[in-house]
Amino acid sequence: MMKTGKKAKNQLLRRDVLRIGGGVALSAPFVGRAWAQTTDINMLAWYGHGEPDMVGAFEEANNVKFVPKYYAGGDNMLALIAQSPPGTYDIILSDGEFVQQLNAAGYIEPLEASDYPFDDMLHEDFTKFPGHWDGDTLYSMILRGGHLGVSYNTTAMSAEEASSYAGFWKPELAGKVGHFDWHLPTLGMMSLKNGNGAGLWDLSDDQWSAVQETTMSLRPQVGGFFDYGGTFNGLKNGEMLAMCGIGDWITGVLERDGAPVASVIPKEGGIQFTESYCIGKGSSKADLVKSFIQYMMSPEGQVKSAQMLAYPGFCVTKAGRKLLQEVDPAEAKRSHQIEGMANDPIALINEGRIHYRDIPQQQSLEDWNDFWSEYKNA
Amino acid sequence: MSARRKIDFYALTWRLPIIVWQLVFFVGPVLFMVALSFFLVKNYRMTEAFEFVNWQRMLTRGFFWDSYWYTLFIASLSGTIAMSVAFPAAWALAFRASDTLRRWAVFLLIIPFFTSYLVRTFSWYVILAESGVLNAMLGYIGLGPFRMLNSHFGTVVGYLTLTLPLAVILQTVTMANIDKTLIEAARNLGCKPLATIWRVVLPLSKTGFIVAALFCFILAFGDFVAPFYLGGSQEPTLPILILDTTKSGQQWPRAAVVAIMMMLTLFTVAFTAIALAYRKPKGVR
Numbered sequence: 093m094m095k096t097g098k099k100a101k102n103q104l105l106r107r108d109v110l111r112i113g114g115g116v117a118l119s120a121p122f123v124g125r126a127w128a129q130t131t132d133i134n135m136l137a138w139y140g141h142g143e144p145d146m147v148g149a150f151e152e153a154n155n156v157k158f159v160p161k162y163y164a165g166g167d168n169m170l171a172l173i174a175q176s177p178p179g180t181y182d183i184i185l186s187d188g189e190f191v192q193q194l195n196a197a198g199y200i201e202p203l204e205a206s207d208y209p210f211d212d213m214l215h216e217d218f219t220k221f222p223g224h225w226d227g228d229t230l231y232s233m234i235l236r237g238g239h240l241g242v243s244y245n246t247t248a249m250s251a252e253e254a255s256s257y258a259g260f261w262k263p264e265l266a267g268k269v270g271h272f273d274w275h276l277p278t279l280g281m282m283s284l285k286n287g288n289g290a291g292l293w294d295l296s297d298d299q300w301s302a303v304q305e306t307t308m309s310l311r312p313q314v315g316g317f318f319d320y321g322g323t324f325n326g327l328k329n330g331e332m333l334a335m336c337g338i339g340d341w342i343t344g345v346l347e348r349d350g351a352p353v354a355s356v357i358p359k360e361g362g363i364q365f366t367e368s369y370c371i372g373k374g375s376s377k378a379d380l381v382k383s384f385i386q387y388m389m390s391p392e393g394q395v396k397s398a399q400m401l402a403y404p405g406f407c408v409t410k411a412g413r414k415l416l417q418e419v420d421p422a423e424a425k426r427s428h429q430i431e432g433m434a435n436d437p438i439a440l441i442n443e444g445r446i447h448y449r450d451i452p453q454q455q456s457l458e459d460w461n462d463f464w465s466e467y468k469n470a
Numbered sequence: 471m472s473a474r475r476k477i478d479f480y481a482l483t484w485r486l487p488i489i490v491w492q493l494v495f496f497v498g499p500v501l502f503m504v505a506l507s508f509f510l511v512k513n514y515r516m517t518e519a520f521e522f523v524n525w526q527r528m529l530t531r532g533f534f535w536d537s538y539w540y541t542l543f544i545a546s547l548s549g550t551i552a553m554s555v556a557f558p559a560a561w562a563l564a565f566r567a568s569d570t571l572r573r574w575a576v577f578l579l580i581i582p583f584f585t586s587y588l589v590r591t592f593s594w595y596v597i598l599a600e601s602g603v604l605n606a607m608l609g610y611i612g613l614g615p616f617r618m619l620n621s622h623f624g625t626v627v628g629y630l631t632l633t634l635p636l637a638v639i640l641q642t643v644t645m646a647n648i649d650k651t652l653i654e655a656a657r658n659l660g661c662k663p664l665a666t667i668w669r670v671v672l673p674l675s676k677t678g679f680i681v682a683a684l685f686c687f688i689l690a691f692g693d694f695v696a697p698f699y700l701g702g703s704q705e706p707t708l709p710i711l712i713l714d715t716t717k718s719g720q721q722w723p724r725a726a727v728v729a730i731m732m733m734l735t736l737f738t739v740a741f742t743a744i745a746l747a748y749r750k751p752k753g754v755r
Contacts, residue, residue, distance in 0.1 A: 164717070170514040171720035197513060267617060273703065275718065316620035316702025329599045331619055461718035462531065468706045468714075469536040 133377055133384070135160045136172060137185035138367070139320070140402020149396075150387050156380060164319070165274060166190035167457065173199050179374035183381045188366030189450045191232040192223035200370040205230040207382060209389055212409045214438050222448060224368060232368040233385050236397045236405035239437055239446060240277050240339035241362040243355040248333035256358045257285040260334055266313055270332035273317040275464035277337040277363060280449065282307045284360040290444075292363075294453040304463055310336070311470045327353050340427060341365070341403040347426060357435060361445045364437075367405060391415035399423055406437045500733070507726040514720050528727040534711065538731065541707040544622065544697070545690035548629035552637040552686045553679070555630070560641030561667075565650070576642065579635040590631050591695050598624060598700070620702025628696020633686040640685065644678025645671065680747035688736055708732050 135142045135158050142160025144151075151157055163169045166187045173181065173194070186194055194200045208230075210219050224232040242254040248268070253259040260269050271278055283292040283303050295303060318326055323342055326332035328351055335342070339362070343353045369385045371378050387393045394412020397405055399420060406429055407413040417424040428435040440446045452460055510519045528534050563572050582590060597603045598618040608614040618624055648671065656670045657663075672679070690696075694709035703710055708728055715725040 167514065167718055167720055174513065174515040174720075270702075273714075314704070315617075316704055317706075318702065319698075322699065322702070325595065326620075329595065330601055331599060458719050458721070461714070462533070464718075465531075465533040465537075465706070465711065465714055468703060469533045469540075 129155055131156045131377060131380065132159050133157070133182045133380060134180060134372075135183045135185070136169060136181040136372075137162060137183075138164070138402075140400055141185050141367075143402065145399070145401045146396055147384075149392075150384055154380065154383065166193075166451075170194070170197075173197075173372075179372065179376065181372040182375040182377045183384065184370045184372055185235070186232060186368055186370055188221060188223060188232075188234070188237075188368055188448060191368055191370065194370060195223075195226060195231045199373050200231055201373055201375065201378060203230045203233060203371065203382075203385075207386060208233050209409055209411070212411055214408055214410055214413060215441055217441065217448075218408050221366065221368070222450075232370045233389065234366060234368045234408050235385075235388055236394070236408055237364050237366045237437065238339055238341045238403075238405045239355070239357055239362045239364050239440065240281070240337065240341075240449075241355055241357040243327070243335040243338045243340075243343045243353065245327065245330065245333040246352045246354050251354075251356065254334075254354075254356050254358065257281055257360055259358075260310055260313060260336055262334075265334055267315045268331075268333040269310065269313040270315055270323060270326045270335045271317045272323050272335065272337035272342075273319055274337060275460045276449065276451070277365075279303060279307060279460055279464070280363050280447075281336060282310075284358075284363070284447070287360070289361060290447060292361075292447055293450040296454065300455055300459075304467075307463075307467055308470060311467065317468055327351065339363075339365075341405065344404040344427060345402075348423075357440055357445055359445075361447055362440065364441070364446045364448050366448060395419060398427065398429070503726045503729060507723050507730055509723045511719065511721055511723060516720075516722060524721075524723045524727050528724050529731075534728070537706050537708050537711045538735075540705045541691060541709075542735070544625060544707065545629070545687050548626045548633065548690045549683050549686040551626065552630055552633045553641075553683050556634060556637035556641050556682075559638050560645055561671075563638070563642045564645035564648075565653075572642065572646070576639055579639050582631075582635055587632060588695055588699075591628055591699050594624070594627060594631070594700055595619065598627065619700060620704065622701065625697045625701030625707075628700040629686075629690040629693060632693060632696065633689050636689070637682050637686055640678060640682035641675070644675045644682070648674045677747040680743050684740060684743045687739060691736060692732065 133156050135147075137160055139162045140146065142158045142162070147158045161172065161181070163172055166189065169184070169186060169190060170193060173184070174197070184194065184200065191200075213219050218234050221232075221234050224230065224234065242257060242259055244254045244259070248265065249259055249262065253262060259265075280292055283295060283299070286299070286302050286306055288295065288299060288303075291299075315332055316322070316326065318332075320342070323332075323335060323338060324346070327335055327343065328346055328349075339355045343351075343355045346353045369381075369388065371381050371385075375381060388397060389409060389412075391409070391411040392415070394407040394409050395416045398407050398412070398416050404423070404427060406427060407416055413424075413429055416429060424430055425433070428437065430436065431439075433439075437446075451457060506516075507524055508520045508522070509516050510521055510523070511517070563575050567575065595602070599605070600615045600617065600619075602618075604618065605615040608616065618627070652674070653666060653670055656666045661669065692709060694707075694713065697703065697707040698710055698713075701707075706714065708731070712725045712728050715721045715728065
């Protein structure tokens, strides 16, 4: 039996409660102050860009917290900004082709070009990337890119078959060709197949009709239309043996896991997606955002971008590529980011085989989308 | 002196919350959606207007009507399958099972609803994939592999995942409430088993069965998950069309047109079904 007045083992006395409670109460303001010092940075981006593998180190070093809002597609991004008050987003990751529209609508702040490593770009095009400048004023900083072409299961298609978009029509692939459910990349590819080359987005009525006809002829081969997750699963479980509208940004993730998939740029040419950072108009944290963009443009940041877990992209700076080759030679090799390798993304651009993704010049996006709906229903 | 009808404030107080709820969360949003269908989108921003261009644009497009008829067909088909497949199970639970077994069965039928429908849908990937469980089993008897994912079959399987447990529960509850002496009387008077079902059980279960079928149809008609993830968007149903419309160009007003057409269809089907369910047989006053 326990004696009165004597503290039993593990027994919490009133004095202990007061002592612990008091300690907690006294430390609360400090804890609160520490929390309060963390600055939130609101980010609008494609999925993955606000995840710890990308922003974690910067958050820790600068006591900031990224609050990402993810979108899927440039239209979606523009709509989210249009429907938000100025200053809602501090940093915006935009597809290259939509920067011009962001600027025209006054949604982004000008940048100081001298803050960024333009003298270290891997390709001259990246220094004056289309739409990123208005005269001599910079509005967006190119972060990375990726190439879209023929993505395929290497057990079902040979590299030679995949070297042309015609490979999608291979009879053995009937019902096994998947689409990433966005009209822009697929119709761009069909335009390339029709031989429109550099004019793939600038289609006359006749060319547009021909692109629709080519696309429709692919319909019997199609096994489904998928979002990111569906595309990923379709290729992984072998339901889809070829995928139209994507590239290494999806097959790269699967390749890392050892799946027998690959992406190549066919002889008709490929499409480049480009991702760039902008500072949101009216952001009160422009200096912090500038620091973050500088960090992402540093060799370390470029490596993080190339290794991004959600989907990989290639480095745009020489120093970034060099560091990637040093710290992660396997990824550098897998993504062909080594000089002299076949399909080196920079060599492909130099060879004129890559066309930057754009929006239709002579038709509206709605026209393309309406056709896409017709195609899906065919 | 004329009798004046007094307002019953006590009753009104109890009725008011549901009236307010319906006004705020149903009537209001529906009216807003109708207004939205006349708005315009300029530079990705909606502007208030009263233009019929969205209605004209959507209702004159072949792809809209393709999606419409396909959605109507596939939802009706899955409703019919759900009701047919559910019937033997519900019959057994209502007339053959003990009370304890029936309670357990209903409990087990409710359990799937504890898990997210999306998770249940994704679990079908493992079973229906070409390299999945079902094809592996069929392979042992020399059949297949069959393509079950990204097909109409996949869509229907997804719909049934959503509706079948509900159909069984509603049918069971309906049939369990039938006076069993009526069935016994029919059998004693020489009615054969199938005729008993047709002439006694079904007429007595009509209301419950129609309500169950209606629920199955409504859930399937508005479902996005099954046709997208198991059907591979081929062909796109109306919910997928809504997504496509909003994704490109942020055409919420055009999506509102699709949504209103869906609601009108559901209202028509629901009112017809309810009228049918409560229609008195000929000769009954």
